[in-house]
Amino acid sequence: MKMFVTERRNKIMELLHDKQRLTVKELSEQIGVSEATLRTDLNKMEQNGLLTRTHGGAMLNQQNNSDYDTSxxxxxxxxxxxxxxxxxxxxxxxxxxxxxxxxxxxxxxxxxxxxxxxxxxxxxxxxxxxxxxxxxxxxxxxxxxxxxxxxxxxxxxxxxxxxxxxxxxxxxxxxxxxxxxxxxxxxxxxxxxxxxxxxxxxxxxxxxxxxxxxxxxxxxxxxxxxxxxxxxxxxxxxxxxxxxxxxxxxxxxxxxxxx
The missing domain is CATH 3.40.50.1360 (Rossmann fold)
Structure with a gap:
């Protein structure tokens, strides 16, 4: 099933909140979209201050780690x-x-x-x-x-x-x-x-x-x-x-x- 951009980015945040750090390859396997699409997502999300890009992946910002706690x-x-x-x-x-x-x-x-x-x-x-x-x-x-x-x-x-x-x-x-x-x-x-x-x-x-x-x-x-x-x-x-x-x-x- 095709995911909307907002759904995909929420899913990325959920996964990062759980694992703190993930590679593009791991995200691609878990979400089921191409690595190229995910790189675009991650770059945009970094610009919005949601995460930090790492070599080959991304990690959750410390601030967002606490902010994203949905409990x-x-x-x-x-x-x-x-x-x-x-x-x-x-x-x-x-x-x-x-x-x-x-x-x-x-x-x-x-x-x-x-x-x-x-x-x-x-x-x-x-x-x-x-x-x-x-x-x-x-x-x-x-x-x-x-x-x-x-x-x-x-x-x-x-x-x-x-x-x-x-x-x-x-x-x-x-x-x-x-x-x-x-x-x-x-x-x-x-x-x-x-x-x-x-x-x-x-x-x-x-x-x-x-x-x-x-x-x-x-x-x-x-x-x-x-x-x-x-x-x-x-x-x-x-x-x-x-x-x-x-x-x-x-x-x-x-x-x-x-x-």
Whole structure:
């Protein structure tokens, strides 16, 4: 069966995450495509900062080795305190009776936990299974779960099966995290299937609030889902580079730091 480019590159990342280092020959045998095609893939993926080319193959960048861990429970525990502070700042932007959209990130889950402690009436639309479960018993919150394929080892709904539902809703605010954010490339992520759903989320929401750990700022992952000029607010846990902040402010993006 012919693989799409996005499927092939996701498979390369999965294999590298498992083995750390592979030759083009090994990748060719495992994925079933020519070595020439894989060399093109690897060169492009290196340009995107996903891996490092080696003689005859590639190895996973140390940074992406940790970033690519798709186990939601692992990601959820990382920087829990920082994510909680980001969630508190994010809450200030929410008003009674709004319809908000939360992606499947662990930071959005932290916001859901915070919402559960507040007496506020909301409709929450989400692509995160854990986020939906967190809010399901709250009598003040109507939870709408976007349908789609459940990601293995994660709590994410991905794919575009839920697009039709999104089109029927008025979304006041989207709260989204990302694997990277840069002025040149905007919000980017490594899961190319999840990115397609996130693009539609961005287009549907009236306001886009990025909730991102400061270590992801200046980083570019494999696929963009929101241009910088589509972001209204950036909430992060540490002060960011003053030059980057100046450019963002000049582009009418509100920058909020929890520190």
């Amino acid at each position: 939601f429970s692992v990601r959820e525990k990382q920087n829990r305190k920082e994510k909680s502070l980001i969630a508190k700042e994010a809450f200030h932007f929410i008003e009674e009776k709004q319809c908000i959209l939360l992606d499947a990130s662990s930071t959005a889950l932290e916001l859901a936990r915070y919402l559960n402690e507040k007496m506020i009436r909301l409709t929450v639309v989400t692509s995160g299974l854990q986020t939906a479960l967190e809010l399901k018993d709250n009598p003040n919150i109507t939870v709408i779960l976007i349908g789609g394929v459940v990601t293995k080892g994660s709590s994410t709904i991905e794919g575009t099966l839920g697009i039709e539902l999104l089109e029927k809703l008025h979304i006041d605010i989207l709260f989204t995290s990302a694997n990277g954010f840069s002025i040149e490339n905007g919000l980017t992520d490594f899961n190319l299937y999840e990115v397609e759903l996130k693009k539609r989320m961005v287009n549907k929401a009236q306001k886009i609030i990025a909730v991102i750990d400061h270590s992801k700022i200046g980083v570019t992952s494999s696929a963009p889902f929101a241009r910088t000029d589509q972001v209204d607010v950036l909430i992060t846990n540490n002060a960011i580079d003053p030059e980057i902040e100046q450019v963002l402010v000049e582009r009418n993006i509100q920058v909020v730091s929890t520190s």
